[in-house]
Amino acid sequence: MLFAQVLAVLIFVVMFLMIIMDKIERHYITLGCGFLTLLLVFGLGLHSMTAVIKTLNVQNIFTLDFWYQAGEASESSSGINWATIIFIAGMMVMVEGMARVGFFRWLCMRIAKLVNYKTVPIFITFMIMSFVLAMFIDSITVILFLAAVTVELAQLLDFNPVPMILAEIFCANLGGSATMCGDPPNIIIGTSLGYSFADFVMNTGVIAAVSLVVIVVFFYFAFRREFAGNKDKKIDISKLPTPESAIKDKVGFGISTVIFLCAVAMLVTHAMTGLTVAFIGLSIALVTLVTSGKYALEVLKKVDYKTLLFFIGLFVVVGGLEQTGILEVVAGFIGDVSGGNAMLMIAIIIWVSAIASAFIDNIPFSATMIPVIDTLAKTQGIDLSVLAWALSMGTDIGGSATPIGASANVVGTSVAAKAGHPIGWGEYCKKAVPATAIVLVISTVFIFVRYL
Amino acid sequence: MGKQLIISLSREYGSGGHFIAAQLAKRFELPIYDHNLLDEVAREKGFNVQKLNKYDELPKKKFLSRSVRGFSNSPEENIAMMQFDFLRDKAKSGESFVVVGRCSESVLQDYEGLISIFIIGDREAKIKRVENVRGFSRKAAEEAIARHDKTRRDYHNHYCDIKWGDARHYELCMNSSKLGLERTIDFIETYIKERTEK
Structure with a gap:
């Protein structure tokens, strides 16, 4: 067992270092390390075909529970989290369909027009829009479109786009923490530990909403001088692109909007309907592809399959740590350090997760920490959900x-850099670090007061 | 000029490579892109060049950078890519020019009109030149040479498959200390004329 444990840790550490070094594309790294885990840890170390089958977890897809859960959502088995992968793939297809017809650009332009192209109102509404969109759509897509429109508006309206982009990024990450499908760590936490969309909204969602109010005020005061000169500028609205000009396919636009709203409705109600996120992901992907007609292949080609492969490899490597009992050792260590004190344990989870996530990819970190908090809950007698919300806020916000x-x-x-506004670490961290600390303090206090 | 001529000149710090490039540009009556490359990029795209200058010809900071779906947070990398795109566009338009550094021998390797040159120099000669041109002390000159060459090597090797200064990948490698700068320029000029008349 010790040999297998050493191999599992070694592979995990090498994987993490290689991801940080950013020399090889990260999906090759996790797939390669996943293969080594199967071969060396399970084969050479454990001589266990059962561990291989358990980690590959393919049989799980062919169970009814994977697609439909009549009763209370249950904890899924360990290994590759296929529900997460299918859901993310489905959302990617839907988002590509929406992008193709110009939905996101239209939405940004529409909101800018609604506030009469005034800089400060655009700044505030774009922060809120970033938060709301990121609750349902991956934050990369949200920022890709929002930042591009911000740069365009900045040129037309003559303001510095950097403060707005920084605030949008922060709010996208904050919005992602509010729901189960916002940020990848939440999807993994939700599907691994059996929490629903509503569970997240009622817990991390409340923390994120309170934090949003504080953060909007914070960013307003932090950046108000940047926009002070734009107040009295006269804007010739007739020269600005109309929101309608963003729509590339009117029929497709209508269909995409309906699919998006249906996806939101299905997610919000999935605990009541029993439809799992895997089912929702697959169904919205199929509907998007069918309604895309001749563009279906184009939409499918744009799906970021590398991220999906990255997830598959990652889950196998984490499975290696899980099957060899390493994560139980980590959980035992956290339990010892905190001396069984729930407050200390939660503070450790939030702040260590946050600090780690500030420098390393939060997806492998959260995937690794899920079995750890699961063990902690069982051995230390703390409610698992409280640890899950702490992990979610720490990884998402950090x-x-x-x-x-x-x-x-x-x-x-x-x-921003491609538009001639390079943002260095100093400029970025100057406002982002205090904002992050504010939300982490809010999260810590909220969890202490509400759950302990 | 009928045929396209792109002179890509890479150089060790203190070798006089930049001076050689500027003289070649004069003799062949070609525009030169060096530090001004960013000015050109900024002018074309309507950017404020002062925001970009501090990231020019620098390697990306390995442990402070990350890439996601082809996007990079590194200002150095984004600005390098802008410059590479600018060079590609210029070359594609058929323009002839001289370019100093900026991985140009790799970025423009597919163009028939490219002549890539690497200039080195004897250590003592380089130190003397840096002392004279920059007004540095010997120690400061040695440090500047080591620092700049490391930066240029790191920058180049990050973006290119070939190694900086590896003679196998340049058409012409010359030690400017052997003939002196003027005669080195004469030699390269003759070579380029021979090569383009071929």
């Missing part, structure tokens, strides 16, 4: 602190 902490940050700063 990533906001630095330019590399979350995918949205990378995409947002890249869009």
Whole structure:
């Protein structure tokens, strides 16, 4: 067992280091390390075909529970979390369908027009829009479109887009923490531990909503001087692109909007209807592809299959740690350090997750931590859901602190740089670190007061 | 000029490579892209060049950078890509020009009109040149040479498959200390004329 444990840790550490070094595409890294886990940890170390089958977890897809859960949502088995992968793939197809018809650009332009193209109202409404969209759509897509429109509006209305992009990125990450489908760690936490969309909204959603109010005020005061000069500028609205000009396919636009609203409705009610996120992901993908007609292949080609492969490899590597009992050792260590004190344990989970997520990818981190908190709940007698909300807020929000902490940050700063506004670490962290600390303090206090 | 001529000149710090490139540009009556490349990019796209300058010709900071779906947070990398695209566009338009560094021998390797040159120099000669041109002390000159060459190597090797200064990947490699700058320029000029008349 010790040999298998050493191999599992070694593969995991190498995987993490290689992801950080960013030399090889990350899906190759996780798939390669996943293969090594199957071969060395399960084959050579454990001599266990059962561990391989359990980790590949394919049999799970062919059970009714995977698609429909009549009763209370139950904890899924360990190994590859196919529900997460199918759901994310489905959402990617839907989002590509929406992007093809110009939905996101239309929405941004519509809101800018609604506030008469005034800089400060655009700043505030775009933060809120970023939060709301990221509750349902992956934050990369949200920022990709929002930052692009922000850059375009900044050129037309002559303001500095950097403060707005930084605020949008932060709010996208915050919005992602509010729901089960917003940020990948939440999807993994939800599907692994059996929590529903409503569970997230009633817990992390409330924390995120309270934080949003504080953060909008914070960013307004932090950046108000940047926009002070734009107040009295006269804008010739006739020269600005109309929201309608963003729509590339009117029929497709209508269909995409309906599919999106249906997806939201299905997600909000999935605990009541019993439809699992895997079912929702698959069905919205199929409907999007069928209604895309001749564009179906184009939509399918744009799906980020590399991220899906990254997830598959990652789950296998984490499965190696799980099957060899390493994560139980980590859980035992956290339990010892906190001396069984629930407050200390939660604080450790939130703040360590946040600090780690500020520098490393929060997806592998959260995937690794899920079995850890599961063990902690069983051994230390703390409600698992409280630990889950702590992990969710820590990983989702911690990533906001630095330019590399979350995918949205990378995409947002890249869009800004390509538009002639490079954002260095200093400029980014100056406002993002205090904002992150504020939300983490709110989260910690909220969890202490509400659950302990 | 009928045929396209792109002179890509890479250089060790203190070798006089930049001076050689500027003289070649004069002799062949070609525009030169060096530090001004960013000015050109900024002018074309309507950017404020002062925001970009501090990231010019620098390698990306390995542990402070991350890529997601082809996007990178690194200002250095984004600005390098902008410059590479600018060079590609210029080359594609059929323009002839001289370009100093910026991975141009790799970025423009598919163009028939490309002549890639790497200029090195003897250590003592480089130190003397940096002392004279920059007014540095010997120690400062040595440090500047080590620092700039490391930066250029890191920058180049991050974006290119070939190694900076590897003679196998340049058409012409010359030690400017052997003939002196003027005669080195004469030699390269003759070579380019021979090569383009071929």
